[in-house]
Amino acid sequence: MRKIASSIMMLACGLFGTAQAQEPQVTVDVSAGASVSTNPFLYVDSKAAAAATLEVRPMIVWENESGRTSLDGTLRLAQYTQRYGNDFSGRAGVSSDQKLDERTTLSMAGFYQTSRSVVQDGFFFPIEAPLDPGSIPDPSIPPVDTSIAGVRTRRQNAGASIGLSHAIDERSSVDAGVSLDAAFVDRNVGFDYQDLSGHVGYQRQLTERTALTASVSVGRVNYLGRRIGDSTIVSPQIGLRQRINSRLSLVAGAGISYVRTDVGTGTRVGRTSFSGNIGLCDQGLNRTLCVSANRSAQPTALGGVSNVTAFAVTYDAQLSEKDRLAFSGRYGRTDQSGAAGFPLQTRITDIVGASATYSRKLSDRVSLNVTPAYTKLYGDTQGRRDANYSLMVGVTVRFGKLR
Numbered sequence: 001m002r003k004i005a006s007s008i009m010m011l012a013c014g015l016f017g018t019a020q021a022q023e024p025q026v027t028v029d030v031s032a033g034a035s036v037s038t039n040p041f042l043y044v045d046s047k048a049a050a051a052a053t054l055e056v057r058p059m060i061v062w063e064n065e066s067g068r069t070s071l072d073g074t075l076r077l078a079q080y081t082q083r084y085g086n087d088f089s090g091r092a093g094v095s096s097d098q099k100l101d102e103r104t105t106l107s108m109a110g111f112y113q114t115s116r117s118v119v120q121d122g123f124f125f126p127i128e129a130p131l132d133p134g135s136i137p138d139p140s141i142p143p144v145d146t147s148i149a150g151v152r153t154r155r156q157n158a159g160a161s162i163g164l165s166h167a168i169d170e171r172s173s174v175d176a177g178v179s180l181d182a183a184f185v186d187r188n189v190g191f192d193y194q195d196l197s198g199h200v201g202y203q204r205q206l207t208e209r210t211a212l213t214a215s216v217s218v219g220r221v222n223y224l225g226r227r228i229g230d231s232t233i234v235s236p237q238i239g240l241r242q243r244i245n246s247r248l249s250l251v252a253g254a255g256i257s258y259v260r261t262d263v264g265t266g267t268r269v270g271r272t273s274f275s276g277n278i279g280l281c282d283q284g285l286n287r288t289l290c291v292s293a294n295r296s297a298q299p300t301a302l303g304g305v306s307n308v309t310a311f312a313v314t315y316d317a318q319l320s321e322k323d324r325l326a327f328s329g330r331y332g333r334t335d336q337s338g339a340a341g342f343p344l345q346t347r348i349t350d351i352v353g354a355s356a357t358y359s360r361k362l363s364d365r366v367s368l369n370v371t372p373a374y375t376k377l378y379g380d381t382q383g384r385r386d387a388n389y390s391l392m393v394g395v396t397v398r399f400g401k402l403r
Contacts, residue, residue, distance in 0.1 A: 026400040029057040031369070033394020040084060041117050042150035042377045044385045051078045053394065067098035067105070089115045103167040107177070110160040116153075141292055141310045145183070146334045146349040147190075147300040150377050150385060154186045155301070171205040183301060190301030192224040197233070209243040213253065221299040229303035231261040235275055235296070252278040257297040259305050273297065273307055287317035298334075306336040322361040329354035350378040353388075365398045 033053050039046035059072040073092040080086065093111035100106055148155065163177025178198040185192065197219030205211045219233040237255030244250060254276040263269050277294035291313050298308040315327040334349045353375035360368045369392075376387040 025061045025063070027059045027061075028399040029055075029396050030399065031055040031057075031394045031396040033369070033392060035078075035390055035392040037388055037390035039386045039388045040080070040390065041152070042375065042385060042388055043152065044150070046386045047083050049080045049082050049084055051080045051084075053078045053392070055394075067096065069096035069098070070094070087116050089113075089117070091115075105165045107163045107165070108161065110158075112156075112158045114154060114156045116155075141294055141312045141330070143296075143298050143308060143310075144332055144351075145298075145300050146332050146351045146377070147302045147306070147336060148185065149349065149351055150379070151189050153189045156184045156186075158182050173203045174201065175203075176200045183299075185301045191226065191229065191303045193221055193229075193299050193301070194224065195219060195221050195299055203241075211241040213239040213241060215239075215253075221305060223303060226303075227262050228264045229261065229299075229305075231259055231299070231305040233297050233305060234258045237275065239277075247283050249281050249283070250279070251281075252276075259297050261304055263304075286319075287315070289313075289315045300334060300336060302336060304336065306334050309333045309335070324359040325356065326359075327354070327356045348379070352376050352378075359396075362395075367396050367398075369394050369396060 036050045038048045055076045062069045075090045078087045091113040095109040159181035161179035165175035167173045181195045199217035201215035203213045216236045221231045223229045235257045239253030242250040257275040260270045279292035281290040293311045295309045310332045312330045331352045355373035357371040371392040373390045
């Protein structure tokens with residue numbers, strides 16, 4: 001895993017190394033605080049525990065006339081008062097959008113992440129504003145493998161992608177790209193896999209506010225050390241991007257996913273299911289509200305490709321010069337059943353949760369944060385487990401550039 005992760009990050013950093021001649025903008029947020037949780041890792045045999053936490057979030061940004069490149073990361077250490085010991089998690093990522101000419105843009109990205117809890121490092125998330133302030137935000141939902149939520153194990157992920165978009169004329173554009181993702185699970189509770197995929201897409205601007213899209217993606221999932229679960233995924237989709245008014249925007253798509261899976265003894269099973277996504281965002285002067293849903297075929301650490309459904313809502317509001325409120329909620333379902341192409345096993349996992357963060361500026365560089373959260377895991381084969389109620393309080397100090 002270390003070799004794959006380091007290779008991906010070295011490749012990404014090498015691609016971006018020549019991007020910027022200007023001085024970088026550097027920001028580092030350091031947070032310290034405490035939390036109390038009834039079931040911090042969603043275990044079956046849960047116990048309440050308090051924890052002291054330390055988190056560091058650096059970001060380095062280069063911007064020039066041709067584009068933007070950023071390096072960012074998160075390092076978090078939590079020390080629990082009982083039973084759970086200490087927990088270290090982290091993520092490092094690099095991304096870049098560079099204009100090669102007036103019509104062509106090159107996009108590249110790479111990341112590495114290690115996590116012990118699916119809740120902490122993937123379940124709650126922001127919907128990022130687009131780099132182009134005039135474009136429609138993309139309220140996508142990062143996939144979370146709920147099939148191994150609540151399992152005593154560490155999961156590592158790494159990935160890299162490269163894409164190219166080109167404007168054919170004032171109304172039409174095409175794009176294409178490839179990506180490689182890898183997932184590794186410790187303690188033999190799951191199966192490591194690699195997912196190589198590529199896509200091509202087309203967009204046609206019908207009016208100033210309306211655009212139609214079409215895309216086809218093809219992927220190959222390989223489980224390391226075994227053939228059972230190896231799959232090919234083909235997903236064509238058509239979609240719509242609509243600017244309803246100056247604040248409200250809609251992104252929607254619908255299609256199918258055809259999955260052909262090796263189920264052992266030389267047998268391959270094919271299945272076709274609906275795939276699609278929809279997102280609605282309301283962007284005001286000091287607030288953003290997004291509601292989104294999607295359904296797609298995704299690999300899981302338990303082997304094979306499953307149907308994954310997710311619903312999410314995010315809200316971010318600047319209440320005053322010093323006060324800010326953010327909320328996120330999510331529901332996810334992983335269907336790994338006979339109907340989904342697994343005749344010898346059935347496992348359906350649901351997870352639901354919500355969190356809110358109130359932030360109060362104590363000075364230009366110091367803020368106080370209070371975050372209550374709730375998460376509940378439901379699994380037909382995972383046994384009954386308590387929900388996670390938690391309350392986190394901390395202070396964040398910002399070093400470097402003030403954003």
